[in-house]
Amino acid sequence: MKKIGILWPQLGGGIINRMLALDPRGVFVVLLLVLVAVVLHRSTVPVRTTSPHVQLLPPSADAAIGPLPSHTHLFERAFFINAEDSPRRRRFMEAQLDQAGVRYERWPALRGSPALLRSHKRYFGRGVEKHLYANRSEASGTIVQWGTVSTYLSHITLFESIVRRWRHNQSASFLILQDDTELEARWLHRLDNELRVHSTAQWARLLLVWWGLERPADCRDGWCRVRPPAGPTEHGPECCGKRFYHGLQAWLVRTRSLHCLLRRLRRRHIKNIDAQMVQCGCPRTFALAQGRMLGKHLDRELGSERAAYNSVWRARLSPVAGASLAPSAQRNLRKTNLTRLVTRLQ
Numbered sequence: 204m205k206k207i208g209i210l211w212p213q214l215g216g217g218i219i220n221r222m223l224a225l226d227p228r229g230v231f232v233v234l235l236l237v238l239v240a241v242v243l244h245r246s247t248v249p250v251r252t253t254s255p256h257v258q259l260l261p262p263s264a265d266a267a268i269g270p271l272p273s274h275t276h277l278f279e280r281a282f283f284i285n286a287e288d289s290p291r292r293r294r295f296m297e298a299q300l301d302q303a304g305v306r307y308e309r310w311p312a313l314r315g316s317p318a319l320l321r322s323h324k325r326y327f328g329r330g331v332e333k334h335l336y337a338n339r340s341e342a343s344g345t346i347v348q349w350g351t352v353s354t355y356l357s358h359i360t361l362f363e364s365i366v367r368r369w370r371h372n373q374s375a376s377f378l379i380l381q382d383d384t385e386l387e388a389r390w391l392h393r394l395d396n397e398l399r400v401h402s403t404a405q406w407a408r409l410l411l412v413w414w415g416l417e418r419p420a421d422c423r424d425g426w427c428r429v430r431p432p433a434g435p436t437e438h439g440p441e442c443c444g445k446r447f448y449h450g451l452q453a454w455l456v457r458t459r460s461l462h463c464l465l466r467r468l469r470r471r472h473i474k475n476i477d478a479q480m481v482q483c484g485c486p487r488t489f490a491l492a493q494g495r496m497l498g499k500h501l502d503r504e505l506g507s508e509r510a511a512y513n514s515v516w517r518a519r520l521s522p523v524a525g526a527s528l529a530p531s532a533q534r535n536l537r538k539t540n541l542t543r544l545v546t547r548l549q
Contacts, residue, residue, distance in 0.1 A: 274303070274305050274306070274391060277376070277395060278377055279306075280308060281378040282307065282308050282361060282377060282378070283307065283308075283309055284310045284312045284358070284361065284379075286311070288314075289540075292382035303390070305391070310364075313356050314512070315351075316353075319356065323356055326359065327473070329468075330472040332472040334348070334474070335348035335351055337517075337520060347516050347517040348516070348517070350511065350516070353512065355475070355479075356473075361379070362465055363465065365377060365461055366461050372458060373462070374457055374458065375457065375458045376458075378411075378455055380453050383500060383508075384498055384501065385498050386412075386497060386498040387498050394455075394497060397425075397495070401426055404426065404489060406489050407456070407459060408429075408454065408456045409491070410448060410451075410454045410488075411454055411496060411498070412453035412500060413451070413453075414500055415447055415448055416434075416446060416447050417447065417490065417492060417493055418447060426491065427448070427489060427490045428488070429481055429489060430484060432482065433448060434447050434478070448490050449475075449478060449481075450500060451477045453498060463483070463486070464480055467483040506534075506536070506537075506539035506541075507535060507539070508539050510532070511544065514535070515536075515541075518532075
């Protein structure tokens, strides 16, 4: 292109004059120069590739405001945790991520049952929290909260997979979602703005959609520093029964923070995974303040699959003959489309 630019002053006048005279040789030279310029220009334009996980969608209402930003400078890819027998939730999550143009993977959620004692035996060596047993006071007898156990293991196995696959990149970041999360229409734009405004925070983990309480002393400029205790609190000035920074509906995490979580979780009992992660106290963990979250938890609309499995197994393994589900548990089963569990586990 540079050479053409140098030669143009010398050639241009003569060529134009020849074209005006309809000289065929002049027309041929012009066409040849145009063809060379086009080839050189196309060779400098990078080829765009489309991820196999991203579907090309028709223009939406957001197109009037401008194109959605690329997410690669925010996170490598998204993972959403979803069970094989929950296709409705899977379609719901895929539609949101496709609309945003995000590269994603579905991570298969485990379903809770005593079979996990065999298939995931190595994890049970760290112990199980007493409230997951039928006899809560002595942490003995039969484990009944299999929904909580399977949620814990679904997350742990995802963390282990990520650190294996990105073991050479400790700064790589990922978006992790549960399949009952509704993201705002322009959540990628808002996330981009949040990370730009707080570029000096050097975050390692950032909760984007969560539930529970925040401590005013932890929060500044819309970000809260997450620290234990997670609760439910039992004593002290924050007593009683309060839960802080619970929920893993949507969050960003770097590989190095996953390493920290995995190391510290090995020394703790199996229990509610969101609370245990707060208790780990890994550095540089933040949460968007409640008024700035990027979506909402649809537990009221979709129900809780964890609670559904807990209730059914608790009734089935109860030492009380003929134990039945409470009305609230029955309503939750209908919301989750898991009413078949009652028959399957009888």
